[in-house]
Amino acid sequence: MAKTLILYFSVYDSTHHLAEEIARQTGGDLLEIEPLIPYDKNRDHYDALAAYAKKEHDEDQRPAIKNTIDLSGYDTVFIGYPMWWYTFPMIIYTLFDTVNFSGKTVVPFNTHMGSRDGGTYKTVREKARGATAGKRRSGVPRLTYGRSAIADCFAPLHTLAHLTHKYLEENS
Numbered sequence: 001m002a003k004t005l006i007l008y009f010s011v012y013d014s015t016h017h018l019a020e021e022i023a024r025q026t027g028g029d030l031l032e033i034e035p036l037i038p039y040d041k042n043r044d045h046y047d048a049l050a051a052y053a054k055k056e057h058d059e060d061q062r063p064a065i066k067n068t069i070d071l072s073g074y075d076t077v078f079i080g081y082p083m084w085w086y087t088f089p090m091i092i093y094t095l096f097d098t099v100n101f102s103g104k105t106v107v108p109f110n111t112h113m114g115s116r117d118g119g120t121y122k123t124v125r126e127k128a129r130g131a132t133a134g135k136r137r138s139g140v141p142r143l144t145y146g147r148s149a150i151a152d153c154f155a156p157l158h159t160l161a162h163l164t165h166k167y168l169e170e171n172s
């Protein structure tokens with residue numbers, strides 16, 4: 001049977017909660033992308049984090065990943081992240097620079113406060129080397145698109161369940 005990994009990066013835990021729910025509904029394993037230098041999780045320090053992330057973005061930095069990202073044995077890899085400055089956090093670029101997605105079906109998902117996917121799903125498809133990403137006939141990319149505030153509003157999870165199962169039926 002196809003094995004699924006839900007790989008995610010999260011600072012304030014919204015993406016983390018969504019990843020947990022996807023893992024629950026798909027029976028997949030969870031793996032957090034842990035930064036070598038942790039980000040400040042205190043929401044009261046949001047402005048500082050915003051400035052820090054902006055500098056990473058503007059300097060095209062590649063923040064190091066602390067843990068090993070081992071995709072062996074997985075057929076489908078969900079990749080989840082928050083929107084930061086209208087794109088994904090720079091650590092996701094580090095992921096694509098260092099991890100080979102050959103032979104995997106990649107399914108991006110995100111959380112945000114208005115930017116939806118900001119074009120990042122397309123970038124994921126381009127950057128995930130070797131992946132068979134972007135099967136648009138499946139429901140999952142549409143499911144994640146614009147539904148990612150899901151972590152703050154659990155009602156749409158019925159849609160998530162439905163579309164995730166549909167996706168797995170089509171792809172396993």
Ligand SMILES: Cc1cc2nc3c(=O)[nH]c(=O)nc-3n(C[C@H](O)[C@H](O)[C@H](O)COP(=O)(O)O)c2cc1C
Nearest residue numbers: 010011012013014015082083085086111113114115
């Ligand atoms: C540094 C930073 C930049 C952000 N930039 C955006 C943005 O450009 N567009 C948007 O919709 N939300 C933006 N947000 C909001 C986050 O995407 C949103 O709160 C997300 O759910 C946080 O995910 P997390 O709880 O998993 O860390 C930003 C948040 C932070 C901390």
